[in-house]
Amino acid sequence: MAELFRNHPEYNPLxxxxxxxTANAAxxxxxxxxxxxxxxxxxxxRCLEPVEEKIEVPFEEQFRMVAEEKEETSEDVEEAVPVTEERIDLAPYVMEEFVVQLPYAPLCSEDCKGLCPECGTNLNEQSCGCNTEKIDPRMAALQDWFKSQKE
Known part of the structure; x- marks a missing residue:
């Protein structure tokens, strides 16, 4: 199991x-x-806090039995994986599908507020008071103009 997450240190299996x-032949x-x-x-x-989650992934793969001498034609290159031996090692297919289905950007909750971009405070735990107002640089001159009009 450790080799499954070797290239993904942000995930730790528990x-x-x-x-x-189940396998069915047709x-x-x-x-x-x-x-x-x-x-x-x-x-x-968002907030870098640890999240523990049970990941459940559906699996479906099709394998096609082919003779070793037979070359693949365009008709054979569907979604089925060509197999030439009597046994199929499912481990690489299972591991690949599981890693692909891991959440790309996991969240501790849907309403996670994340970290303050200025001071790094976890905004789920406390408010920091930093000014995080974003001003469009194209409109910055107007902001100065409005300030001068008030004076």
Whole structure:
């Protein structure tokens, strides 16, 4: 399981990857379907606090039995993975699908306020009082003009 997250240090597995898969054969196709799940610790993309979440991912992959000598034609290059051996190692397919389905920008909550861009205070815990008002640089001259009109 550690090798699954080797290139993704922002994700830390808290449990083994659990999966329940079934394989069905139809003609020269083998269809593998099921679900995978794992408890993962991540960092909130807004406030950087740790987030623990059970990630559940559906899995479906199609494999096509082909002879070794036979070259793939454009008809064979569908969504099915060509297989020439009697056994199929599902581990690379399962791991790849799980990593692809991990949240790109995990959040501790939908209403997370994040960190103050000025002082770095976690705005979920306290207010910092920094002026974070964004002024469009194209309108900055107008702001100065309005200030001079008040005086």
């Amino acid at each position: 449990s083994p990857l659990e999966y329940e898969l 003609d020269d196709l083998i269809i593998v379907k099921g679900r995978m799940s794992c408890d993962v610790r991540m960092q909130c993309s």
